[in-house]
Amino acid sequence: LPAFYPYIVPLKVSNLPFRLLKLKESFIAKFGSAPKFYVRAPGRVNLIGEHIDYCGYAVLPMAIEQDILIAVEPVKTEVVQLANINSSYLDFSTSVNNIQINKTKPQWHSYFLCGLKGIQEHFGLNNPTGMNCLLDGTIPPSSGLSSSSALVCCAGLVTLKANGKTLSKVELAEICTKSERYIGTEGGGMDQSISFLAEEGTAKLIEFSPLRATDVRLPSGAAFVIANSCVEMNKAATSHYNIRVMECRLATKLLAKSKSLDWKKMLRLQDVQASLGVSLEEMLTIVEEVLHPEPYSTEEICKCLGISLEELRSQILSQNTQNVSTFKLYQRAKHVYSEAARVLEFKKICSETPDNAIQLLGELMNQSYISCKEMYECSCPELDRLVDICLQFGAVGSRLTGAGWGGCTVSMVPTDKLNTFLKNVKKAYYQNDGQRLALENNGLFATKPGRGALVFVEA
Numbered sequence: 317l318p319a320f321y322p323y324i325v326p327l328k329v330s331n332l333p334f335r336l337l338k339l340k341e342s343f344i345a346k347f348g349s350a351p352k353f354y355v356r357a358p359g360r361v362n363l364i365g366e367h368i369d370y371c372g373y374a375v376l377p378m379a380i381e382q383d384i385l386i387a388v389e390p391v392k393t394e395v396v397q398l399a400n401i402n403s404s405y406l407d408f409s410t411s412v413n414n415i416q417i418n419k420t421k422p423q424w425h426s427y428f429l430c431g432l433k434g435i436q437e438h439f440g441l442n443n444p445t446g447m448n449c450l451l452d453g454t455i456p457p458s459s460g461l462s463s464s465s466a467l468v469c470c471a472g473l474v475t476l477k478a479n480g481k482t483l484s485k486v487e488l489a490e491i492c493t494k495s496e497r498y499i500g501t502e503g504g505g506m507d508q509s510i511s512f513l514a515e516e517g518t519a520k521l522i523e524f525s526p527l528r529a530t531d532v533r534l535p536s537g538a539a540f541v542i543a544n545s546c547v548e549m550n551k552a553a554t555s556h557y558n559i560r561v562m563e564c565r566l567a568t569k570l571l572a573k574s575k576s577l578d579w580k581k582m583l584r585l586q587d588v589q590a591s592l593g594v595s596l597e598e599m600l601t602i603v604e605e606v607l608h609p610e611p612y613s614t615e616e617i618c619k620c621l622g623i624s625l626e627e628l629r630s631q632i633l634s635q636n637t638q639n640v641s642t643f644k645l646y647q648r649a650k651h652v653y654s655e656a657a658r659v660l661e662f663k664k665i666c667s668e669t670p671d672n673a674i675q676l677l678g679e680l681m682n683q684s685y686i687s688c689k690e691m692y693e694c695s696c697p698e699l700d701r702l703v704d705i706c707l708q709f710g711a712v713g714s715r716l717t718g719a720g721w722g723g724c725t726v727s728m729v730p731t732d733k734l735n736t737f738l739k740n741v742k743k744a745y746y747q748n749d750g751q752r753l754a755l756e757n758n759g760l761f762a763t764k765p766g767r768g769a770l771v772f773v774e775a
């Protein structure tokens with residue numbers, strides 16, 4: 317596969333899939349002319365490695381088939397017009413020379429603007445082209461399958477192609493990671509990286525600084541099943557996510573200070589491990605020695621670091637954590653270092669394929685879930701119930717996936733049990749709840765590693 321974007325796939329008109337044809341027709345009806353190209357960027361499911369990308373640690377996701385698809389026509393004005401096939405999402409237009417992103421109340425188009433702005437700024441574009449864009453998304457929103465990052469990535473690739481520029485996949489992933497932060501969330505880069513670096517048939521170990529992706533072949537005897545709890549969770553609209561990011565940063569600073577490291581420069585839990593040159597297991601011991609399980613007040617944190625409350629607020633706390641009064645540091649650090657070790661173990665088992673590989677991977681998924689629930693406190697009662705149901709009906713391992721507090725679970729199910737598993741989970745979680753049943757079609761499905769983002773043109 318090419319390492320650079322735009323990576324263009326010509327499609328014979330006679331082979332245009334129904335979805336593209338429908339999008340093309342709607343585009344013509346909306347804008348009065350035909351799109352010049354199409355871009356798609358997939359969502360993802362994270363198999364293991366939750367809430368550790370922003371701490372600097374490797375994660376293990378795969379792209380799913382569901383994606384954001386955008387039909388595009390560059391235009392000679394300086395206006396970008398955005399429309400969505402789903403009329404719940406209102407039309408939006410703005411000058412490409414004056415991009416304003418609303419952090420207070422992000423709308424669907426805000427994510428498009430993040431990708432647009434990221435590419436404009438990277439190239440310092442003086443005269444970015446205007447565009448007409450029509451979007452069709454199939455990733456259930458706020459479900460932990462990365463619909464928002466897929467939209468940022470899709471918009472980044474749309475802008476790259478429309479302005480005649482080229483970037484490596486890795487550069488594009490890094491730019492889209494940074495530009496999604498215009499919305500106010502401090503994501504770590506997993507979602508954007510897998511959206512661009514994914515390849516069909518293989519999950520990926522994604523490592524950071526420098527960003528790289530390694531194939532991870534999943535065992536052939538098992539299917540990975542996504543099940544939506546039908547509780548919505550939007551990273552940008554909740555404080556939980558940003559508080560966890562800050563708790564990890566504060567734990568980093570306290571651990572670094574206790575080991576006489578240059579704590580002011582350290583931002584991620586991985587920085588502490590790298591500076592000390594110790595193993596993840598040793599980091600777990602250090603956490604137990606240095607931090608206490610009781611929550612830390614801001615006063616205690618200031619005392620440990622030898623700084624004033626004003627310094628804490630202005631130099632360390634983010635805009636959206638200024639008013640938080642207590643932070644759990646021990647539990648968050650324990651989760652991160654143990655989860656980082658589980659990711660490496662998962663990858664090792666996938667490459668060594670021992671006879672009991674499926675059993676071992678299931679145990680790791682179970683442990684990851686328990687750590688998310690108990691140490692990171694990012695589950696919710698509906699996710700807990702769904703994990704229980706999945707394990708009860710034959711999953712070897714099951715866990716929440718994505719940020720949590722709602723969204724989806726991912727379960728590993730022996731292939732020969734898949735059909736009865738799906739039937740039973742449907743009955744137990746979805747059947748008796750009208751709202752859940754309505755979402756079940758898009759909310760309970762087995763998935764295979766899909767391909768990364770690409771550009772289509774009509775040949």
Ligand SMILES: *[C@@H]1O[C@H](CO)[C@@H](O)[C@H](O)[C@H]1NC(C)=O
Nearest residue numbers: 401402403404405453456457
């Ligand atoms: C359109 O989007 C809304 C909001 O996400 C969703 O509830 C609805 O099911 C979508 N409609 C279709 C036809 O996909």
Ligand SMILES: *[C@@H]1O[C@H](CO)[C@@H](O)[C@H](O)[C@H]1NC(C)=O
Nearest residue numbers: 416417418419420421422423
């Ligand atoms: C952002 O959205 C809020 C709520 O809709 C609105 O009050 C505010 O004016 C918006 N800010 C900008 C910069 O558009």
Ligand SMILES: *[C@@H]1O[C@H](CO)[C@@H](O)[C@H](O)[C@H]1NC(C)=O
Nearest residue numbers: 555634635636637638639640
């Ligand atoms: C923090 O609290 C102050 C005083 O209660 C309030 O004025 C301010 O809006 C709050 N800031 C945030 C980011 O919630």
Ligand SMILES: *[C@@H]1O[C@H](CO)[C@@H](O)[C@H](O)[C@H]1NC(C)=O
Nearest residue numbers: 675676678679682707712713
């Ligand atoms: C995962 O956890 C469930 C519930 O505790 C258990 O029944 C199952 O055996 C575990 N899977 C493995 C592979 O240990």
